[in-house]
Structures are given as C-alpha cells and as structure tokens.
Amino acid sequence: MCGIFAVYSQDDNEVARQIFFALMALQHRGQEAAGIAISTGVNINYKKDSGMVNQIFRERHLAELPGRFGIGHTRYSTTINKTGGRQPYQFACKLGPFAIAHNGEISNYRKTKQKLLDEGVCFFTETDTELLAHYITRSNKDTWEETLAELIREVPGAYSLVILTNNEIWALRDPLGNRLMSIGRKNDDWYIASESCCFNVIGAKNVGSVKPGSVVKIGVDGYTERSVLQYPRATCAFEYVYFARPDSQIDDVYVNEVRQRIGVELWDMTRDRFAEGEYIVSGVPESATPMAIGFANASGIRYNEIFAKNRYIHRTFIKPVDTERKSAVYLKFNPLVNNIKGQRIILIDDSIVRGNTIEHLVAVIKRAGAKEIHILVGSPEIHYPCYMGIDMRGGDEFIMNRCTPDELAQLVGADSVTFLEIERLAPAIGKSELCTACWTGSYPKELEW
Ligand code: SF4
Secondary structure, X not given: OOEEEEEEOOOOOOXXXXXXXXXXXXXXXXXXXXXXXXXXXXXXXXXXXXXXXXXXXXXXXXXXXXXXXXXXXXXXXXXXXXXXXXXXXEEEEOOEEEEEEEXXXXXXXXXXXXXXHHOOOOOOOOOHHHHHHXXXXXXXXXXXXXXXXXXXXXXXXXXXXXXXXXXXXXXXXXXXXXXXXXXXXXXXXXXXXXXXXXXXXXXXXXXXXXXXXEEEEEEOOEEEEEEOOOOOOOEEHHHHHHHOOOOOEEOXXXXXXXXXXXXXXXHHHHXXXXXXXXXXXXXXOOOOHHHHHHHHHHHOOEEOOOEEEOOOOOOOOOOOOHHHHHHHHHXXXXXXXXXXXXXXXXXXXXXXXXXXXXXXXXXXXXXXXXXXXXXXXXXXXXOOOOOOOOOOOOHHHOHHHOOOHHXXXXXXXXXXXXXXXXXXXXXXXXXXXXXXXXXXXXXXXXXXX
16 A cells, blocks of 8 residues: 555646645555655656655755656555665656656566566566556557556556656556546646545545546646556455545545444444443544444444544554554553443454454553443454555464454453454445455456466
8 A cells, every 4th residue: 555646737836745745645555655756847856765754855855846747655565565665766768757656566566577577677676666667668659648558458456556757647547446546636737646635635626536447647738538448346445444544535435434334334233232231332543433433323322432542653554564563553542541431332443454453452441441342343354365555465464364253352352353244345335346355355357466
C-alpha cells in the first residue's frame, strides 16, 4: 500500500503546495518515505526523503519546485520490496525523461524481473516500480498512450501508477481495478489520487474513479481516459474494511457507510447473544469506530468511547518491523477507565492479522476493570497471503492459521471472538466484484505468481 497523487494546475505556484497537502491527507497509506516531482516544462525536479511528509518538506522546498505538472508519493514497502528507496523515480526513454510513482505489487514480479535480466536489463532496486519503468523504457511504441496501453496489456496487476513527463501527466489503473484511483477537479485543474479524501483538502471535488484497465492523460487540453483492457473486476475489499480513510469514496461508495453497514451485519449475526443484558459497544479507533456506531444504531446498545487515542502515533499495521508494531500499539491507546470499569464491553475491531493489537487491547481493558469483553471483527478470518500490494505474506504470520476463534479468545483473554461471515462482506460493501482472496484463497485468475 502506498499513496499516489498527480496534478495539473494552471497556477504554477500552487502545484508543490497542493501535492504537499494531498500527501499529508494520504499519509495513512505509507509512512516510510515521501517524494514530489514537478516539471518546469523543460526539466523535472525532485524532492524526496525518508520519513513522514511533514518531516521532509519545508516551505523553501516547495518554493524551489515551480511548475504546472507534478506527482507525489507516500511509501509503504511490502515484504518483496523492502529496499529500493523513495519515489517518484527518475527515468528516461525514447519519448523523453519521466518520473514515476506506484501503488501496488506486480504479482509475478520475480518471474518478470528474471525475464528482463535475461534480456540484459539492469536493476538498481527491488521494487515493482522499477520493473514497470523498465517496461516503459523497453517499449518501441512512438507515443506515450501506446506505450502505456501496451503495459496494461502485458501486466494484469496490481497497480495504480502515475507518470510525469515534461508536459503531461499519465495515469494507469490495473485491468482488475484492484488498486484504487480517484479523479479530482477544480475548475480547469485536474487531479489523480489513491483516495478521494485528499481532494477536499486542496479545494477540489471528487468527480469519480478511473475505470480499470484505462490510460489517463491530463494536460493543457484537460482530462482524457482511454479504456484498454478490462478483466472481471477484483477491487481490494480490505481497502473498504481497513486501509482507506472513512472520508474517502472508493468507486463511488463511501467508506464510512460501508463500515457502518458492517456494524449492522455484526449485530445481525450476534443479536441472540447480546439482546439481553447491559452492554456497551465501542470500536478500536479509528477504522472500527463507524462499525461500532453502525452496531449501536442497529441494536440500541449504547456506544461509548473506551480509548483515548494518541493522535501522533500512526497506524500499527503498516509499521515495517514487528517490534516497531508492538511498541506503537502500546503508545497508541490509553483506556478511559471511568467508561470501562464494571462494564460488559463489546469491542469491534476492523480486522485481526497478527493478533498483536487485540491482545494488548484486551489486557488494557481488563486492567481498567471490565466485567466482560466480547470481540467482534468487522471482516472474516485471514488465512491467505496477499500478492497485490498489501504486506500480508501468510503462514504463521496470520494468527487465525494457528487457532480457532474460541482459542483466540482464550489466548487474548477475551470472553468471545466473532468474525464477520464472508457472505456478509459484499452486501455491506454494496459491490460484488471484489478481491477477497486473503479471506477465501480465491485469487483473480488473471494473475500468476
Ligand atoms: S488479497 Fe486481500 S488485501 Fe490483497 S488485494 Fe485481495 S482483498 Fe486486498
């Protein structure tokens, strides 16, 4: 998971600033590094570094990046591409210099890379982004549009990709529609982003999503989109459950509403158990908060906050090293003891991957004096790896490959653990063409590993 952003603006003093604010809004998609590339029309200039967006960019950096076209990136590495530096990358092909930034993972990365190595291509990083850049530099097509259409035909997934040339922005969404790509507009200025939540921040409106398998061009002539190839759609369902911000729309569906509907489904599954007795319901901040609100609205069970969240500690799932994840959990949540003591608590979490967070939370709630703790999980049990850009490799990493829900309850000290039934997920999202492979093991058949 990474965040990408692209802009064409008529005001060349605003582009770097707009990218900076958009990357701040996309910070949840990656915290390891960030970068901006802006074209002056003659040269492409870069500023990128390791760290959070507001640690990297100062006012003077933005002032040193004039231009009307630009792209930006927040980086989160998957297991396969832990190394490889910061994006956007700088390349050149027969069509000229270009900068490239990417979200996703090429499912057959190793095989494809070996093929290119055999053809004499040199690699400087272990990233999918470099692989995609080499596809472009090797192409003998005479236009950007044909070059990128060829890439879409050769690489099924999973990617959303933005490319900056001297005078244009190009964007590609994989033919499965697995990765996300929203379109924003403000008068004659156009934007592309991983998530629509960043458009409000810069005064733009979300005007839709790029269709899977399409090549987009943004330039002085406005926005054009050409559909090249579409496979049966397989948009990542985990984006709706956890990754995306609640104020984003994914393919015209509000994420916040999906999470509330998941809460309603959880109530429908458990109404026999919780109908009687005094409970309060709460959500693990922040992805599960709308689920808890949905559950409370449907059930009439009182919603209450039970954690004060430290706003300056960011998401635990995407910290790259397991020890960092654990300490981040401890720093992040503090119990509201007066809301917990003596209560029977229904705690909703969006997902359980490794089990670190939930184990700590249950211990914290118990120490604060809860009478009972029932964990509801707003997604099914994770059993299978992701090969499409989310850092979940499988095996023993997944706690639910080592125990049943009852055993997990015992392990973490809860009274019960209940996962969302898989058949309830698509109705809650309101779409059926989804990738649910990490729960079901059923991968898009167009992909190979
Ligand atoms: S396997 Fe899971 S995390 Fe990966 S793309 Fe599919 S739904 Fe998303």
